Amino acid sequence: MSRLRTALLIALGAATVIVEIVSWSIPSLAWRIYPSWVYVAIITSVLSWPRSLYVAVGLGFVLDLFAPAPFGIWMLMLALLVVVSQWVKTTWVKQASALAAFAAIGCGMMAATIPIWFWLILSYRSAVLSPVIQLVPWWSWPISWLGLSVLSALLIRIIPSPYERLF
Amino acid sequence: MKFFRDQARQLGLVLGVILIAVVLYYAGWLRPVEHWASTVAQPWLGLAYATIDSYSPLYSTTDSTLLAENRTLKDQLTSVVQQNQDLQVQLQQYDDYQAELKFAQQREYTILPAKVTTRLGSSTVGQWLYINRGSTDGIAVGYPVIYGPGMLLGVVDTVHESYSQVELLTNDGTTIQGQTQTTAATTGILQGQFGTSLMMNYIVKDQPIAVGDVIVTNDQDRLIPAGFIIGTVGQVTDEPSELFKSALVNPMVRYGNNAIVSVVLPTGL
CATH class of the missing domain: 2.40.10.350 (Rod shape-determining protein MreC, domain 2)
Incomplete structure (x- = not known):
């Protein structure tokens, strides 16, 4: 990978962290849009396995430092996203198409919500979370999965991958 | 499941790193890292909030402004609660007198x-x-x-x-x-x-x-x-x-x- 690509990836990661953190305080975006998911979906294509997993965990670590959730949730979420995406694409969809990318990333994003749901269920009645959860209808989750998976798949198709075996 | 068997080493390594990070965080050893990350991110977050401010002023309002506004609102709330209390008393008095007046009119007192x-x-x-x-x-x-x-x-x-x-x-x-x-x-x-x-x-x-x-x-x-x-x-x-x-x-x-x-x-x- 060239230095330029590395620098671009780091800059995009830093921007993702900022946008992700800012999105938490915007009611219309919080719990609906996850910029870090899209970024991690892209790095699963741009970086080789398991490097993409390490970068995802690193990004999760940085987000955990700022997140109101218990420390470790973001690392687990992003690790699950990468692992499940990688598992699906190496086991089930071994073809380089936008649809395959969509399927793999979509499964990864569904898996990534497991830590959030676990946390939400445990702290459902907390004073901080209850009003937030009430603002977010149940159907926002599948819409998030769908929208972010489609967006990620399109970006993956647009951004050239140095690893032909991936998509 | 072949994938997980093949990648057990990497997955175990990552899980271990996550666990160690969580333990270190709750032990308080990551506070310097947290402080450093916050210091580095703060200007960028401020810039992002200021950008969003063009759509909503909430994100760039300073703490002192919010505190002053909060204090004013609390004063207003106290005043309104007092007014409400006075009105409740007046309402009760009105109800009392209305009942008395109705009784008096019926009996022609x-x-x-x-x-x-x-x-x-x-x-x-x-x-x-x-x-x-x-x-x-x-x-x-x-x-x-x-x-x-x-x-x-x-x-x-x-x-x-x-x-x-x-x-x-x-x-x-x-x-x-x-x-x-x-x-x-x-x-x-x-x-x-x-x-x-x-x-x-x-x-x-x-x-x-x-x-x-x-x-x-x-x-x-x-x-x-x-x-x-x-x-x-x-x-x-x-x-x-x-x-x-x-x-x-x-x-x-x-x-x-x-x-x-x-x-x-x-x-x-």
Whole structure:
């Protein structure tokens, strides 16, 4: 990978962290849009396995430092996203198409919500979370999965991958 | 599952790193890292919030501005709560007076509204209310004072120029004539006792009276018209050795501070 690509990836990661953190305080975006998911979906294509997993965990670590959730949730979420995406694409969809990318990333994003749901269920009645959860209808989750998976798949198709075996 | 078997080493490594990071975080060892990350990110976050500010001013408002606004809102809230309390009192007074006025209009009495300013005394020595109406308003000793829809509260016993003292019916020594509010009225003489209730004495043995009967005035007192509610019978005593029956009467009047009462003037009597 060239230095330029590395620098671009780091800059995009830093921007993702900022946008992700800012999105938490915007009611219309919080719990609906996850910029870090899209970024991690892209790095699963741009970086080789398991490097993409390490970068995802690193990004999760940085987000955990700022997140109101218990420390470790973001690392687990992003690790699950990468692992499940990688598992699906190496086991089930071994073809380089936008649809395959969509399927793999979509499964990864569904898996990534497991830590959030676990946390939400445990702290459902907390004073901080209850009003937030009430603002977010149940159907926002599948819409998030769908929208972010489609967006990620399109970006993956647009951004050239140095690893032909991936998509 | 082949994938997980093949990648067990990497997955185990990542899981271990995550666990170690969590332990270190809750042990407090990552605080310097957290502080450093916060310091580095703060200018960028500020820039992002300022950008969003063009859509919503919430994100770039300073803490001091928010605190000042919060303080102002708290002051306003305190003021509004006080206003609401005053309005609730006024509403209660309005309801009181409306009930009294309706009663007076039905019976064609003339009433003068008055505000209870003070309540003095105790159950042992007696209780008196002070109302903000006096001789200049035409108040005189002996005028009945009612509350709500015709509930007799007491009788004016001292009149000053701008205020009067009202003795409650439940005071020891207060005497008034009354009867049951039934077709075959049972009469008796009510005397206040202990500042809490009245005892209806001199009830003829063959006249019916039962627990729950409503006792009203019966026009036998010169300035107190018939039909004012005194209370309800709580207990009837009928001793074979006594010539008369007696009944414990519990007053129905329940009024709060700042209550609006009405003095019944003799013009309609």
